[in-house]
Amino acid sequence: MYFLLTGLLASTFLQNEKSAGLPVIDLSTDTARQVVVAQGTADIYNGQPTTALMPDGKTIHCVWTYGHGGKCGPAKSSSDGGFTWRNEPVPANWITAGNCPAVYLLPDPAGKLNLIVFAGYGPDKNMQQAVFNDGGWGPMQSNGLGPVGMPFCTIVPVEGGKKLLGMTNRRRPGEMVEKKSCILVQSISEDGGFTWAPLRTVLDTAGLKPCEPEIIRSPSGKQLLCLIRENVKKVSLYMVSNDEGRTWSAPVPAPEPLWGDRHKAKYSTDGRLVIVFRDTGPASATKNSYMAWVGAYDDIIHNRPGLYRLKLLNSYKTWDCGYSGIELLPDETFVATTYIKYRPGENKNSIVSTRFKLAETDQLLTAISTQ
Template sequence: MTADHDTTPAQAEEALRTDGRVRPRPGDPARAEAFLPAPAVQNHAANLAVLPGGDLGCVWFGGTQEGVADICVWFSRLSPGSDTWTDPVRLSEDPERSEQNPVLFPAPTGELWLLHTAQRAGAQDTAEVRSRVSADGGATWGPSRTLFPATAAGGVFVRQPVVVLDDGRWLLPVFHCVATPGTPWVGDHDTSAVMISDDQGVTWRERPVPGSTGCVHMNVHPLPDGTLLALFRSRWADSVYRSHSHDGGETWSEPVPTELPNNNSSIQYVPLADGRLALVHNHSSAADATARRVSLYDEIDDDGLAGGAPATTAPAVATGGDRTAFWGAPRAPMTLALSSDGGYTWPHRRDLDTGDGHCLTNNSRDRLNRELSYPSVAQTPDGALHIAYTYHRRAIKYVRVAPDWAADA
C-alpha cells in the first residue's frame, strides 16, 4: 500500500480552502480534489449520490458539534462539466435534536429521497430515522416525516444507501443503538438489520442480521451472481466484517471478519461497472491506538456536555466476556481498496490521505480533531470514481480518480 501524500497539521491548515473548487492535484494528473464549502464549524459524515439529471449530490451534517441541537443536514451538488460545488443548502432544522448521518436515494420512481437520523443530544438510543422527498431532483423538498421511530429497545440509525434489486425490492440497511438499562448508550449492544419494502417505500418490514452485535453501518450491494454482500464497521475496532444473503435480504449469514482492519469508523463500498468492488476505509484498528477515548461527546460550553455518554475505559473484553466498544483508534489513513473476487481479498490499496488520525475528541472549534473518516464512494457513467470524506471534522473533502488509480500504485 502506498501513500499518496503525507502532510503536517500546519500544511493541512494552509491547504484547507473550502471554496468548492475542483482542482488537479499537483504531481498527480489522474486526481482532482476540492474542499466543499463549509457552512458550520463542524462538518461530518458525507454521502454521495448521482442525482436525476446527472448532477453529483453530497449531503452531510454540520453545526457546532455532533450531538448538539444545531447539527443539521446540508446539501451541495456538482453539475457535469462544472468545476465548483454549489453553496450548501440546509435540509433539516429541528431545534431539539441533533440531525445526523444523511443519505440521498434517487428512487426508480424519479423521486429523490433524503434519509437522516434525529437524536436527543448524544443519546443515540433515542434516534429516529426521518425522510423528505423531492419531486424535482432536489430543487424543492416535501415535509419531513418520521420513517422509523425509536422504540423501547433503542434508537434506529442509518448511514448507507438504499439498494434497489432487479425485482424492484428496496433494501435500507439500519442499525439499532441499544443501551444497557439504567446506563447511557456507549455502543456495546448495537445490532444490524435491513428494512425491506416491496411497494416502493410505502411500507417496510425488518429483517435482522443474526450475530451482528457490534457490526454496524451495514453496506449492501448485489454481486453479479445475485448474492447480496454486506460489509460492516466494527464497534470492537478489529476488522471489517462481511455477511451474505441468498434470498433477496430475507435472511443473512452471521458476520465474519475480513482481512481488512477497522477502527470503529465508517466504511463504504460500491460495485464498479467492470465487476470489481471499490472500498474506501481507514486502514487501521485498535491495534494502532496509543490511547483510548474516555468520552464520546466533548464539553463544548459552560452548559456542560453535548451529550452524556461517557465511554468505558475497560479493556476490549470486559468482565464476564462481554465485549465493549473501542473508541479512539486512529481515523487514518483514508484508503481506497479494490477487490476482484467479490470482496474476499483486497490486493490493491492506495492511501488517499494520511496523517495521525487523532480522534480522541470531536472538538472542531479548537481544531483538536485530525480524523479522516466516514467515506462515501460513487461511480458516474463516465467511469470516474468520486469519493467524499470528513477532513478533521472541519470540512468535507472530495476526490475524483479513475478506478485504476489504486491498482496503478
C-alpha cells in the same frame, strides 16, 4: 432469521503495508485531485457527509451535519461532477433532525427514481426522511422507524427491483446488560422508499457491537454481501444472503485490508470493487486515514487481501474521518467525499472530495513496483 453469537506525481509514493501485505498508493499529497466542498473553521465542524449521483452523470447532491453526529441542514450540489459546489436551501425543520444524513437515489417498483435523504432522529426520536421534489428539498418527516442509532446506512433494490432493503444499527431494545449495545436491523419498502415496514433484527452479536452496514450485490446478482463495522475488537465482519436478504449467514472476519469503519462500495466498469472507509486496523500503517480498497467481490468471500489500497486523504485529527460518498462518473472517475480535518491548525473538520481513475492508479502501481 438472525444470529445471536458471542495523480502520477513525484510526490505520490508506494508503501508496503506490513500488517496486510498489500501495496498502498498514497494520493493524499496530490492536492490537484482534491476539492473542498465546505471549509471547516475554528467554530464550524462539518461532519459525516453522503452523496448521490443523478442520472445525468454529472449532478451530485451532498448532505452533512454541523457538529459530529449533529444537526442536519447543510446541503450542496454540483452540476459538473464535483469540481464546483453551490448551496442548496432546505426547510427550516431540518435542524430538528440529526445524525449522519444519508442521501439515496431510489427506484420505485415502476422504475421511477426519487432522491430521498434519511436522518438518524427527529423530535419523536425516530428516523426522519425528506424528498427532493420540483428542484428542491422537502421538510423532514418521521418514517416511524426507531429509535435507531443511524439512518439507513445502506439501501439496495431486491427481488428484481420490486422492493428496497434498508439496513442500519440500533441499541438492543430493553438493554439491561451491555453499555451502548449495537445490533443490525433492516426494513423493507415496497413503494420506492416512501414508507417502510417495521424494523427486524438480523444480527445480534452479544459481546460485539456491529454497526454501519454496507450491502454489495455479487457480480452474478445472486448474492448479497454485507460489510460491517465492529466497535469492540475493531475487526470488520461480513455476512451474506442468498435469498435477497430474507436470511443472513453468520458473520465472519473480512480480509484485514478492509478493517475499518463506514464502508461504502462501488463497482468499476471492469467489474472491480472500490470500497472507501476509515482505516481502523490495529496494525495498519495507514490507521486513521481515509482509504480506498481495490479488489474483487470474490476476494472478500475467499479471504484474499485484494489488489491494492489507496490512501486518499490524511487526517490531522486521528480517527475523525471516513464517512463518505463514492460515485463513478461516465468517464470512469471515482469521486469520493468525506469529512476530515484537512490541514493542521485551528480549523475543524471540512467536507472534502478527491478523485481518481483506476487506469491511473493501476499504472502508478506498475511503474513504481518496477523501479
